[in-house]
Amino acid sequence: MDDIMSSLHELRQTLDSKISSCITEEKAQKIISDLINKVHPAQSKAVLPTTEDTLLERFADFAAKGKFAPEKPWTSEYGRKFGNMKNFLLAAKNNPAIIEGQKAVLSEGTNNIGGYLVPTEFSNEVIRLMTDASPIMQIANILPMSAWKRQIPKQLTNLQVGWVAESGTKTISNPTFGQIEQTAKVLATVIKCTDELIRDSAINLTQFLSEIVAEAMALEIERVALLGDGSTDPFYGILKTSGVNAVSMASSTVSFDDISNLIFSLNETQAKDGVIALSRAGLAKLMQLKDLNGQYVWCPPSATSPAKIWNVPYVVCSQIPNEVSSANSLTGGDKTIAFFGRFNKNLLISPREEMTVKVSQDAAAWNSTDSSLESAFMTDQTWLRFTQALSINVTYGNAFSYLLFK
Numbered sequence: 001m002d003d004i005m006s007s008l009h010e011l012r013q014t015l016d017s018k019i020s021s022c023i024t025e026e027k028a029q030k031i032i033s034d035l036i037n038k039v040h041p042a043q044s045k046a047v048l049p050t051t052e053d054t055l056l057e058r059f060a061d062f063a064a065k066g067k068f069a070p071e072k073p074w075t076s077e078y079g080r081k082f083g084n085m086k087n088f089l090l091a092a093k094n095n096p097a098i099i100e101g102q103k104a105v106l107s108e109g110t111n112n113i114g115g116y117l118v119p120t121e122f123s124n125e126v127i128r129l130m131t132d133a134s135p136i137m138q139i140a141n142i143l144p145m146s147a148w149k150r151q152i153p154k155q156l157t158n159l160q161v162g163w164v165a166e167s168g169t170k171t172i173s174n175p176t177f178g179q180i181e182q183t184a185k186v187l188a189t190v191i192k193c194t195d196e197l198i199r200d201s202a203i204n205l206t207q208f209l210s211e212i213v214a215e216a217m218a219l220e221i222e223r224v225a226l227l228g229d230g231s232t233d234p235f236y237g238i239l240k241t242s243g244v245n246a247v248s249m250a251s252s253t254v255s256f257d258d259i260s261n262l263i264f265s266l267n268e269t270q271a272k273d274g275v276i277a278l279s280r281a282g283l284a285k286l287m288q289l290k291d292l293n294g295q296y297v298w299c300p301p302s303a304t305s306p307a308k309i310w311n312v313p314y315v316v317c318s319q320i321p322n323e324v325s326s327a328n329s330l331t332g333g334d335k336t337i338a339f340f341g342r343f344n345k346n347l348l349i350s351p352r353e354e355m356t357v358k359v360s361q362d363a364a365a366w367n368s369t370d371s372s373l374e375s376a377f378m379t380d381q382t383w384l385r386f387t388q389a390l391s392i393n394v395t396y397g398n399a400f401s402y403l404l405f406k
Contacts, residue, residue: 032284039300039307040280040316049212055193062208071204079119085205089198092116092359093382116357118386122206123355126388129214135315136222139275139343145350145391151179152348184352184389185234189216191384192374195361198382213386223319225347225392226277226339235392238339238347243397246404254405256289259297259310262340265401270342276314278338281322283314285336285405312340323406341400352389359384 049055071084082088131137191212197203228237238244245265249258266274278286286309287298301307308314320337341347363383364375376383394400 074121076120079121117354125210126214130218133215134218134222140347140349143350148184182391184391186389188387193382238400241394241397245401262403270399276340279320279322279336282336335404335406338403346395346399348393350391355388
């Protein structure tokens with residue numbers, strides 16, 4: 001904490017300096033970058049290992065961080081059949097009769113086999129790590145679903161009240177309701193393992209594989225929840241949801257008035273417990289702003305409170321573009337995005353109960369990068385395809401606002 005406050009003091013001295021020069025600007029940006037890294041260590045981009053070499057590199061990093069703790073025996077009724085992840089994968093690969101009763105269906109109303117249900121010891125660890133990997137997973141309303149489709153009622157209008165004169169006609173009004181229809185879609189990822197890695201009993205496969213799967217899935221969920229277009233993506237994210245409030249910059253660069261307009265663009269009910277979600281580049285810009293009283297809008301963390309923007313909690317999301325090209329339709333130029341709203345009520349992330357895995361030594365895929373056919377069989381590999389069905393829904397568009405700024 002002392003290190004953070006020391007950097008903050010140096011930054012504000014630099015920003016308040018009367019000297020206007022490239023050197024001063026460069027120094028300020030360097031201090032800002034260092035300060036953000038101290039308060040918000042950079043999120044992993046969760047680049048999924050796609051080759052044997054990259055997987056082994058990832059495992060070497062895994063071991064170097066002291067994550068080589070022995071794997072605890074699985075204790076659930078299903079998990080006890082195997083004891084650990086290695087035995088489960090070997091059973092799925094070599095002796096599927098053992099888990100024949102645990103085949104999974106990939107879509108409602110069909111008999112397409114999507115692999116085998118993974119024991120809860122693994123799926124629970126993935127869910128826990130997904131929350132750690134993505135700030136949006138931490139602040140969203142996580143509402144599991146047990147079926148492929150369900151409907152959730154939502155209130156569209158409120159009761160109306162009014163004063164009535166003596167003997168006057170009393171107005172009767174009722175709230176109107178609608179429904180959110182949730183339909184789970186399948187999110188999948190493939191990990192290409194060496195046969196030796198799976199057979200190595202010294203490796204904590206539950207922890208190693210769950211970390212890779214959780215990071216990749218969590219950040220993709222974060223991206224779609226914020227930016228999904230409902231076309232190339234299976235769901236509409238906040239940015240593309242109908243009714244969301246768009247706040248415009250008052251001038252060519254962001255100002256305190258823009259942040260104030262973003263926060264006050266929602267009514268008191270929707271703004272209650274509201275959180276700002278923004279990129280690292282966006283935070284760097286806001287750390288330089290002052291309010292109308294000459295106070296910086298960014299409040300550093302304390303022993304009892306996280307860092308805030310004008311007393312509003314915020315999260316830094318790696319899936320929000322820091323700066324995009326003019327060809328990108330997300331922001332239409334060199335702007336980044338800040339979202340504001342009550343995520344814990346109005347952004348639903350609903351995982352279906354089961355996670356599945358399919359194990360293959362015969363799978364093959366075309367590599368468009370070097371125009372070659374990759375084959376698990378020809379390279380003594382075992383490919384693991386993990387799938388998780390879930391739904392992402394914004395309950396009310398007008399419960400969120402966003403600001404495009406630079």
